[in-house]
Amino acid sequence: MNRMPTWADVILVPLVSLLLAAFFSAIVLLAIGENPWEALKLMVEGSVGSTYAWGYTLYYATNFIFTGLAVAVANHAKLFNIGAEGQAQLGGLGVALVCLFLPFPHWSIALIVAICAGALFGAAWAAIPAFLQAKRGSHIVITTIMFNFIANALLVYLLVNVLKPSGTMEPATASFPDAAHLPSFNAMFSSEETVRFRGAPANVSFFVAVAACIGVWALIWRTRLGYQLRAFGHSESAARYAGISPTKIIMVAMLISGGLAGCMAINNVMGEAERLVLNSVEGAGFIGIAVALMGRSHPFGVFLAALLFGFLYQGGAELALWASIPREMIVVIQALVILFTGALDNMVRAPIERIFNRVGRPPKPERKLEPAE
Amino acid sequence: DPAIIYDLGGKFDKSFNESAFNGATMWADETGGSFAEVELQSDAQREQALRRFAEAGNNPIVMAGFSFETPLNEIAPDYPDTTFVIIDAVVDQPNVRSVIFNEHEGSYLVGVLAAMASETDTVGFVGGMDIPLIRKFACGYAQGVMATNPDATVVANMIGTTPEAWNDPAKASELTLAQISQDADVVYAAAGGSGLGVLQTAADEDIYGIGVDSNQNYLHPGQVLTSMVKQVDTAVYNAFSQGEDLETGLMVMGIENEGVGYAMDDNNADLISEEMMTAVDEAAAAINAGDIMVHDYTSDESCPAIDF
Amino acid sequence: MDLLTLLQVLDATVRLATPLLLACLAGLFSERAGIFDIGLEGKMLGGAFLSAAIAAVTGSVWLGLGAGIVAALLLSAIHGLASITFRGNQLISGVAINFFAQGLTVVIAQSWFGQGGRTPQLGDGSRFAGLTLPGAEALRDVPILGPIYYELISGHTILVYIAFLIVPLTWWVLYRTRYGLRLRAVGENPAAVDTAGVSVRGLRYSAIVICGVLTGIAGAQLATAEPAAGFIKDMTAGRGYIALAALIFAKWRPWYALFACLLFGFLQALELRPDLIQAVIGLRVQGQLLSALPYIMTVVILAGFVGKAIPPRAGGEPYVKER
């Protein structure tokens, strides 16, 4: 509905929004007496300046891709899944159980089984809210919030009373056997001469996440299920007319959503910690909401937004490591990024659009435009 | 330079991270030296921070928290020339010093005081997040109480199951009120930042609170019976002072070496009677002598004095 | 369970319900006007921080309350700007506000007080103390009613009474005033309001202002009203989300909101008293199960007794006339 070229919409507008976020972050930094320029340099250097930095950025991004996709899939069916956090926790449980108790001949088999287990547990945790929504009309927002809390309690119970090896202090499972260790980027990309990604947690799960993006894209826009899912999300009454069962779609959408959230565990639990610790999700479920919303629920958008948040996370960590900036400052920067790129994007878009319209409009008012009839 | 890594709670957790921070600051103030530090915000950063400091040549590297056990086990062999100090966990590597505290013993002592100070024969315990470490506190405390007054009741509650439990003074206050309505008149808080809510409410309701980790008697003079001090600051201070060539291996901080204990100062001098003083000192001596075995919850995940 | 114990549990219920209730009513105004607000948590946190900070600095709890309201209003203004003026996504804006408050409160507190994101502990005078209602002491010994009056009704802070008074006030505003009619209408069908010659934007902003004021009070209650005595990072601990759940539970109605919040408060109060649960059901409830209990009960009640909750129809959507 406008004369603005697509590139301006997908690149220029977010870029200006990011600059605004950076500007306000700089103001906050100045206010607490820090040098914003130095901070920016540290962040960029620390998050994309080396393979090591990338190793962290991509690790975080992997988490956010999974939870972002989870929220996005549910969004397409107009279900607001706030429960990715809990679902990812349960996914961690599933992954931990198979890794601890099944003997694997090779990591690749372990990975496949762990994906299934994580997805299964995550999906199971989403199934109850989904069922209650479909059958009882219980609002999915409430039930998924509640299930986050319940998941916490369940995991504390299991880790403290059941899964914790005796004699250790940490409420965590034992470390997984070597056969269940995933190859890290370090192992995958280092050669004789050069060591890459040393010590960084990024691992093969990243490629699973990328595959998940492609899978979700195909699911949503290429398959019949995706077609029905989106149709239901747009209009429940029309879906009924077309013979699309609301119960089935709600269940399927939430199961897929929960499954994706559960899959996050292959990255943080299996790939990084190599054991299940308390609170292993660390808020990635909530970041996933922001990621999905900013990515406009499109897998590619989710991918980009997850990268952005990976960058902020890792850059922020470096900031805390090398400067005396409180770690909460990173949360502020994240908030500003979400705000400007996600919620206030029209503030940027409208003037840019006006500029394009003014430049793009030739001085011929008699342009015959067919009204859409 | 030495370096210190705080756990996820952050260095101002009013608990052992803060204590560690105080120890480091104390060293810096005394020697004029400087140290590197970082607050983690994610589990994945443990390894990152350890390697960063090791590679930057920081030595020794102190870390506060049992969650470092696994990463440190992995990393320590990579940096044989660096000495690591881990607090609250045991890592069996040649270049690691493991410092653990007998919190159960210290808690036993404040349990003795609590039992004697209580007029209702009911005392409370408010824990932060329900993890083994906190149960260790609770268990030692309950043993001390029961040993002193077998008729006493210990009301124990945990604030929650998420890390938010460390920062929820509102709920801590409510728990304290709930314990008061169950007749508790001494409440021991082992709850990080939430503990402030416990001590505040205890003061408001005119009963006794017991502080934890550092000496918190000053928070509400005359209302904090004592504090179970856990000398994380000393551990950090010592590590920093001894520098690169500190002794590795297991180091147990107990009553004997004043790693744990109860706090006495002007703020609570009037609250502890001669009789109490005698009793608690006797108990301390008995523990040192091995006459009293305070059961450590984490040794076998069970507690003789209280159920979880 | 004797009367006194019951009263003590109910007393805790009232206190625990108060911040929820204020936040829930705040959300009610906002969502009734068609602006979804998952930023309640952040606004409460902002309110809690600034109220405690100013109370600590000035020693005046009333100035603190005012400051808390200002903080929540500023965050509300961001939400309004994003969701009304710039027709942005209300959910994203809410998420951003939550993060923003979570980070900024600590950053400011740290650089201001240097106590690790805490404000100093508030002494007497800089926090709201419980009020003893007239005659409470005198009537204390009257059987049944006396204890009820003394234990349950008397002794709360002024903010608790304000919160409970706001319920009928909300009802009255919503259903008995011109403003309420318009507010409800704008959340259902903004075009109807617009064509009736009333400003959609003005109404929505006014709702957001009310929401800010109420969340500000809720925050102040958390940080400066007895038994609280200061701000500590993340001290809202998910209460904003629970308030949101209560709002949906209450189907966006004021009296229902009261009952929903009291119910949540009651479940939380029960969690504080495992001894009572044990006395009633005869079984010791395992600790983690206990802390999950309020949430499990919520789901059970929701699934079992509360039917479908239909949100205000225009909620969440910016009012766009021209595609």
Next chain:
Amino acid sequence: MADPVAAIELKGISKAFGPVQANKDISIRVMPGTIHGIIGENGAGKSTLMSILYGFYKADEGEIFINGKRTEIPDSQAAIGAGIGMVFQHFKLVENFTVLENIVLGAEDSAMLRPSLARARRELKALADEYELSVDPDAVIQEIGVGMQQRVEILKALYRGCDILILDEPTGVLTPAEADQLFRILNRLKDEGKTIILITHKLREIMDITERVSVMRRGEMVATVSTAETSPPELAELMVGRKVLLRVEKKPAKLGDKTLEVRGLRVVDDQGVERLRGIDFDIRAGEILGLAGVAGNGQSELLEVLGGYRIATGEVLLNGKPIDLTGSRSDGQSRRARGIAHVPEDRQAEGLIMDYTAWENTAFGYHHDHKYQANALFMKNAAIRADCEAKMKKFDVRPPDPMLLAKNFSGGNQQKIVVAREIERDPDLLLVGQPTRGVDIGAIEFIHQQIVALRDRGKAILLVSVELDEIMSLSDRIAVMFDGKIMGERKPGETDARELGLLMAGITDTTLPHSAAEVEAQLAERHGAAGKEV
């Protein structure tokens, strides 16, 4: 200018929505105390123009004069202040408010609600008495029929004391009797000196009631003529730009076997109200059964049962074999598999996904179809797009762009997309609900032709419409529904609007002259008009 002062004068109004130029340099004068008609195809810009006059949209260019005085109308408040009232095409009512609340909304006289409501109640009663516009002030909007909602909209305008009343397609949803009553009211208002602008697609209404009529096409005002000096064919031609057939060309039906047999169909809704109370009828191959009736008498439920998304009891046979009514082994999908196609009554809520592109909507409901499937999982989007393009061409959907979102098509073209999708399935049984509601006459002509063509291919059609004209001209047989029952069946040649009207009111004894002489007179009058035009 020596002309008398116009009540409304618009000068050079232009308005663009993005690239769509909805109004181009439009000027129009409306004399006080007259009824002025505006007609035009779907999307011609009628609603936009009136919305500008009412301050809902802001014109890009142009001036507005009210009673000769230049008036800025930046918002609806200004319009109301200038004495303008408007009944929108899509009602602007708050669905879960009562009638009274909707009426006072924005016109309250104090900050307190109760006095306002009390006054409104009194005034409503006065208005009701004065104009025969009775409504239950305490009824909730979503629970009353569209006819009633229409009244509420008019009352809203009258309550605000308007001198100028704009009605945008007010009769689209009304029954004939309701429409007649509306026109009586409009005439009264006119006699009181009020100025009325009426937008409609029904030329008969224009001829009956207006003094002058303006014709719009593609955002431009193409003509304004005096009604007395024009004729429906001329208007139709002005509107569409070509000659339009105002009568359905139809060969006699060639009846085949019974395609659909319905026996003892009963439906109870969620509230426990019996919506269908024992329905029996048949449709043969090659036959159009028209189902007449006032909206809300069970027609919608019947369509939903046959369409597979409402459960019922009774028996329904399709081509002699029973279809499942319990919902356990059936849904919209299985109905389609059995050869039932369905053009739903509400294209926007059911027939289309407004946020899907045209091509995606082409597969809607048929997304299981083999020709749209690449394999068990994936759909063949290219095939669907090609199919869509073909259908758009055949059905003259404008613009013929498969990538456009459904919501960006005008109502008539949206309807064409639905009709194309369903008719092109070549179903054994076609269910059609309100096929031409809100559709311009050019498109009506086309849709009617397609329905008849399907019949001529030997298919059975169940046509549900509240437009008696449509029913009379398309059906081979007419059944009339009232209160969940079929009151009787008639042949179009052997009945008239009067008789059908009585049946629609539940009066089966149509041989006797009915006591409601007044109603009868109108119906007779309508019959005359209908005969002349359709």
